[in-house]
Amino acid sequence: QVSISVAASLKDALNEIVGVYAKSHPGATFQKNYAASGALAGQIEQGAPADLFISANVKWMNYLKEKNLVDAPSIRTFAFNDLVFAGATSQKIKSMNDLTRLGKIGIGSPKSVPAGEYAMQAIVKSGLEQALAGKLIMAKDVRESLMYAELGEVDGSVVYRTDALMAKKARILFTVPATLYPEVVYPVALTVAGAKNADAKSFHAWLKGKEATAILKKYGFTVK
Amino acid sequence: MHLTPEDFSAIALSIKIAITATVISLPVGFATAWLMVFSHFRGKVLLEVLINLPLTLPPVVIGYFLLLMLGRNGWIGVFLKSFGIELVFTWKAAVVASAAVGFPLLVRSIRLGMESIDHQLLQASRSLGAPWYDTLATVILPLSLRGMLAGSSLMFARSLGEFGATIIVAGNIPGLTQTIPLAIYDYASSPTGTAMALSLCIVSVALSVSVLFLHEVIGKQLEHGGKA
Amino acid sequence: MHLTPEDFSAIALSIKIAITATVISLPVGFATAWLMVFSHFRGKVLLEVLINLPLTLPPVVIGYFLLLMLGRNGWIGVFLKSFGIELVFTWKAAVVASAAVGFPLLVRSIRLGMESIDHQLLQASRSLGAPWYDTLATVILPLSLRGMLAGSSLMFARSLGEFGATIIVAGNIPGLTQTIPLAIYDYASSPTGTAMALSLCIVSVALSVSVLFLHEVIGKQLEHGGKA
Amino acid sequence: MKLCIDIEKRQGDFSLALNTEFSGERVGLFGASGSGKSTLVHLIAGLIKPDAGEIYLDDTCLFSSRNRIDLSPEKRRIALVFQQATLFPHLGVKSNLLYGYKRCRPAERRIKPEAIIEVLNLGHLVGRGVGKLSGGEKQRVALGRAVLANPRLLVMDEPLSALDDSLRYQIIPYLRSVSAEFGIPCLFISHSLIEMQLMTERVLVVRDGRLASISTPDELARTGMATNPRGYLNLLRLDGATQKDGLFLYPWGESDLIISEGRIGEESLFELSSRDIILFKSHPEAISARNLLECRVAELFDSDGRKGIVLESGGKTLVAEIVRPAAEELGIATGATVFAAIKASAFRRLG
Amino acid sequence: MKLCIDIEKRQGDFSLALNTEFSGERVGLFGASGSGKSTLVHLIAGLIKPDAGEIYLDDTCLFSSRNRIDLSPEKRRIALVFQQATLFPHLGVKSNLLYGYKRCRPAERRIKPEAIIEVLNLGHLVGRGVGKLSGGEKQRVALGRAVLANPRLLVMDEPLSALDDSLRYQIIPYLRSVSAEFGIPCLFISHSLIEMQLMTERVLVVRDGRLASISTPDELARTGMATNPRGYLNLLRLDGATQKDGLFLYPWGESDLIISEGRIGEESLFELSSRDIILFKSHPEAISARNLLECRVAELFDSDGRKGIVLESGGKTLVAEIVRPAAEELGIATGATVFAAIKASAFRRLG
Numbered sequence A: 001q002v003s004i005s006v007a008a009s010l011k012d013a014l015n016e017i018v019g020v021y022a023k024s025h026p027g028a029t030f031q032k033n034y035a036a037s038g039a040l041a042g043q044i045e046q047g048a049p050a051d052l053f054i055s056a057n058v059k060w061m062n063y064l065k066e067k068n069l070v071d072a073p074s075i076r077t078f079a080f081n082d083l084v085f086a087g088a089t090s091q092k093i094k095s096m097n098d099l100t101r102l103g104k105i106g107i108g109s110p111k112s113v114p115a116g117e118y119a120m121q122a123i124v125k126s127g128l129e130q131a132l133a134g135k136l137i138m139a140k141d142v143r144e145s146l147m148y149a150e151l152g153e154v155d156g157s158v159v160y161r162t163d164a165l166m167a168k169k170a171r172i173l174f175t176v177p178a179t180l181y182p183e184v185v186y187p188v189a190l191t192v193a194g195a196k197n198a199d200a201k202s203f204h205a206w207l208k209g210k211e212a213t214a215i216l217k218k219y220g221f222t223v224k
Numbered sequence B, C: 001m002h003l004t005p006e007d008f009s010a011i012a013l014s015i016k017i018a019i020t021a022t023v024i025s026l027p028v029g030f031a032t033a034w035l036m037v038f039s040h041f042r043g044k045v046l047l048e049v050l051i052n053l054p055l056t057l058p059p060v061v062i063g064y065f066l067l068l069m070l071g072r073n074g075w076i077g078v079f080l081k082s083f084g085i086e087l088v089f090t091w092k093a094a095v096v097a098s099a100a101v102g103f104p105l106l107v108r109s110i111r112l113g114m115e116s117i118d119h120q121l122l123q124a125s126r127s128l129g130a131p132w133y134d135t136l137a138t139v140i141l142p143l144s145l146r147g148m149l150a151g152s153s154l155m156f157a158r159s160l161g162e163f164g165a166t167i168i169v170a171g172n173i174p175g176l177t178q179t180i181p182l183a184i185y186d187y188a189s190s191p192t193g194t195a196m197a198l199s200l201c202i203v204s205v206a207l208s209v210s211v212l213f214l215h216e217v218i219g220k221q222l223e224h225g226g227k228a
Numbered sequence D, E: 001m002k003l004c005i006d007i008e009k010r011q012g013d014f015s016l017a018l019n020t021e022f023s024g025e026r027v028g029l030f031g032a033s034g035s036g037k038s039t040l041v042h043l044i045a046g047l048i049k050p051d052a053g054e055i056y057l058d059d060t061c062l063f064s065s066r067n068r069i070d071l072s073p074e075k076r077r078i079a080l081v082f083q084q085a086t087l088f089p090h091l092g093v094k095s096n097l098l099y100g101y102k103r104c105r106p107a108e109r110r111i112k113p114e115a116i117i118e119v120l121n122l123g124h125l126v127g128r129g130v131g132k133l134s135g136g137e138k139q140r141v142a143l144g145r146a147v148l149a150n151p152r153l154l155v156m157d158e159p160l161s162a163l164d165d166s167l168r169y170q171i172i173p174y175l176r177s178v179s180a181e182f183g184i185p186c187l188f189i190s191h192s193l194i195e196m197q198l199m200t201e202r203v204l205v206v207r208d209g210r211l212a213s214i215s216t217p218d219e220l221a222r223t224g225m226a227t228n229p230r231g232y233l234n235l236l237r238l239d240g241a242t243q244k245d246g247l248f249l250y251p252w253g254e255s256d257l258i259i260s261e262g263r264i265g266e267e268s269l270f271e272l273s274s275r276d277i278i279l280f281k282s283h284p285e286a287i288s289a290r291n292l293l294e295c296r297v298a299e300l301f302d303s304d305g306r307k308g309i310v311l312e313s314g315g316k317t318l319v320a321e322i323v324r325p326a327a328e329e330l331g332i333a334t335g336a337t338v339f340a341a342i343k344a345s346a347f348r349r350l351g
């Protein structure tokens, strides 16, 4: 049995990946736990059963690494993501500078949501910090941010491409240039307990493979 | 314990929201409790269910419902917009969220108090020439004060802790809509913020404790008072 | 309205957790209310603060506190581990979370009931030869039943809606610790799941409404009963 | 007051059906517990609604199912005094007293607060909270509150039952004087024959939700003389007292009544039990009883094994009660002359 | 019972300080409202704690601040009956009655439920809920419950005040017979002189938290004769009745008492007010009063303007009351012979 703690934004992709893996490995059963990366890290720290941890940012992975709660050699990048601007607005929005024409803009809360932190960095780097002050609506997580865009409560939100792809009403208006923010990385690692679990190890290894990569791509992640 | 200016504005905002939510809800809660206790009408069961909804549903769901209703396309939102009022993503939305979540607790407290009012007092008042609304104002209201007090202290405390619904309808905008729980959430989401989160927790607890005690004191006075 | 097997297990689990939390909390809540109403001891204020904490703090914070205490390094966690009991990440942790969040509501309801017990009844019981614990069991307990009933219905409803603390101490593991609110959260976080989320909301509301009514019926019976 | 009632009302197992018309300033409602007295006054006051029928007070229609009239309680102007005082606990004595007064149209404010405070002797209570009153004081305040509403009808539902004996007789004079001095018609409910006698001129007897009879309190008292622990109560309104040897002499009939506790210069009401009168065939000598009245037997009546004897002297009457063997032995018959001995202390001054 | 009390207790503005020792089977506690009677019995029963001092009941130390003894209420075995019945509302009549009995050690269960149910006439109530009892029935159940706890001392704190007059006199016989038949010492609190006279042999008078005097109810009654509305109450325990003409003849002193309502073949207790006795210097003829007793004046006493006259006949005494002018006129002095006229209906049978 493999217990996996996975950042909530990977939920749909991971569900499919696990499904495919379980078919080819009939003996393996999974216990999936989806929540915010910080919550997951806290749970692992407090001894929650977890063999594999996929974080939505490097910060929480490092936190566990420092505490020797993950098997350091097993840490590697699982997937990459891009920031896009998505919205249901009818205005023509093609670049960061166009954002100043809009009313409200949704981003994740920069302090607690990695996507928000990246979005803020991109805004600062493009010199729009002043122009957009007061227009930014901070959401608890990316999904909430996207929901605002879907409902039209904001004109558009800076979200991950993977999330934007699932939207029904909001379209991707432009991709935020990669030069404006650090690379969005989803690191994966076996926990100390997971390193002793053969099933977990084989799943960890299998995640590198073609089938997993294909599914990730289908959901909009990039894999390098 | 060190608090940043942002924290202070979160504290001030929390207090403002909790007080506003409580003050606004009190008359509505009183009226609702009165309906539940003293009148017989069709759909009473429905009202009961409606009032207790926010108790049962996860706050996030309540937040989502509120957003749907108050938002740009929601029917209340559209209605308010025609008066130039926008609620969503302002502190007023946080007030609405707090009010919705605390309302069942408030109504329950007021009801408990009202149910113990002697019906003969109401009959006496009516037969002395008071129309029903007069009786409501001069007998039921003063005799419900203790229940309203208890209910509003509960509601105030609950407001201070409200997170799930608030963050959805009000957003988490520092200085504008960021209340104590939202600030705590922000701090707690990064590995380095725990100490700050703790400080805010303590502030929050201190606040609600002082309200609880204030109300206990007023309650005692009400009991002993009985105007001369 | 279509529910998946996973939804059914979430519903079953929610009921199980809500009932367990209520049943476990009742005696503790009764004892606490008794302490608050009938005894004078140092640190009563502290107890009052402690009980009301979960009301004021955002559930997420409560979840963290519980995780810290019940976890691998927490003092309760270590203690329980020595008996081979692990709470974190099991449905039992969800019970603890629900119990903590609902406890202030429970105690308040029981207290309101207890405070209205005539002290002369207790004096009569004592002078008729009943030691204090006998009086507690044969007079205070039966006369607190209504308050306990009201409190436990509140608590049950609150448990059904508990999200923030539960997701942290119990995790969000389908079939194991995923309760209705967590399932709703999962559904709601993908735009395709709103219909499913709504179905679960309705189930949740239906559940708590039936409990509220069940309790109202029992309460009426208690009132009219008074054993022959 | 004139009340026309023709109503029906079901309440659980109990049904009330009354069709009657009566008038009078002080009417009593008498009947066993559960006979429907309180239900009836609640119907009249508009606090519960009849199933069908009509109620007229004087010329006003209070309720008519036919004409779909149902005046709300505050418009009926019928003030109630309940068994318990039901004062508003959050208001002081003064605010309680003025509650109805303030809600009364200025044109209809015939009775002024000062007058009532005077009559009910509430002056020293006005500044207090209602929690600090004794039972009797509470009931007096409740009465004052009801009267100050300047009602068209004052309904008193066992206003004295919750009080102990001494308080009861302290309050009765207040009740009387309120009704008399301010001319408010009263409907008075009680289980007590004595209270009925003291308070009313005419009594409706109710049994099982039906009108059993309309009677006078005197008739009721005569019928109940033997079973009542204090017999038949004679009520004497006396005036013109003179004082002698610390006792009071009141002219009555052809002689004087000597009474322990009286008042000079004002009319007083005394009560005298039929059992406190001892009859002699001939004049006895040297007796401790201060009163020895020569009377004529005006009438005899029976009550459950006892003889009621109506004594007459100068147009005034008193009812005495003796056991049947005594009646035979004394050979008492209508028209006979007897001597009635009454102790000076047997008279109780009511007010 | 023997009680040694030496205690101090402050309660807000009020302070209680008592140092006394008394014994007796039926002891009364008399005093104005607020004088500390209830406080005292709460201290004795262990429901509140003295600031300092000692309490001994018979040979048991209930409280001693010196020896740090403070027996808990359930160990003191002192049962209380309060002004309000305080029945457990969640229990039926039967469970209420047996509450203390079940908690009593089997060895100490001298009084059986059947006996109490019989004496207090509770048979028909046993199956009921307590909400469905009248005030008097409730108080009887409360009394039965207290007695069935087989207490060493039964404390009754104004057990009759909340009841109306007729109920009060219905219950007094029960109180008496319980104390007499089951030999339970009683401490009885009341504001009422009559109750004291009926219930106790010895009375502690308390004033402002201090012991004012230890007296007998008879002394108290004599002192209060003039002010009490029913005068001095003579209590007559009579037996051996014969019936004649529907009346009952009881031997008393050198003659018979003729009484309207008696019982053949059992002892009965009657009450007779001092005001119901009329005195004659010489034998009157043809009188309606059935009793005309030749008595000797044994003693005279004063009470606030009235004369109390102790009449003696064959060793039995009765107290009559007359106004002073009458005493002078009749020339009543100790040793004189007088005739006392009493109506047959003046005697009230208590039980």
Ligand SMILES: Nc1ncnc2c1ncn2[C@@H]1O[C@H](COP(=O)(O)OP(=O)(O)OP(=O)(O)O)[C@@H](O)[C@H]1O
Residues within 6 Å of the ligand: D011, D012, D013, D014, D031, D032, D033, D034, D035, D036, D037, D038, D039, D040
């Ligand atoms: N709300 C009610 N529902 C059903 N029955 C009722 C209700 N109120 C009163 N009753 C019944 O109606 C009958 C008459 O009651 P009511 O109070 O009028 O009697 P009452 O003559 O005033 O008696 P009492 O002298 O004891 O006050 C009783 O049998 C009572 O049980």
Ligand SMILES: Nc1ncnc2c1ncn2[C@@H]1O[C@H](COP(=O)(O)OP(=O)(O)OP(=O)(O)O)[C@@H](O)[C@H]1O
Residues within 6 Å of the ligand: E011, E012, E013, E014, E031, E032, E033, E034, E035, E036, E037, E038, E039, E040
């Ligand atoms: N808990 C208390 N705190 C302060 N004062 C009290 C308390 N209980 C009683 N008292 C005061 O103690 C005094 C004695 O009260 P207590 O009840 O013993 O009087 P009592 O003689 O029984 O009067 P009553 O005849 O009216 O029952 C009163 O002045 C009362 O106000």
Ligand SMILES: [Mg+2]
Residues within 6 Å of the ligand: D037, D038, D039, D157
């Ligand atoms: Mg009635």
Ligand SMILES: [Mg+2]
Residues within 6 Å of the ligand: E037, E038, E039, E157
């Ligand atoms: Mg007392």
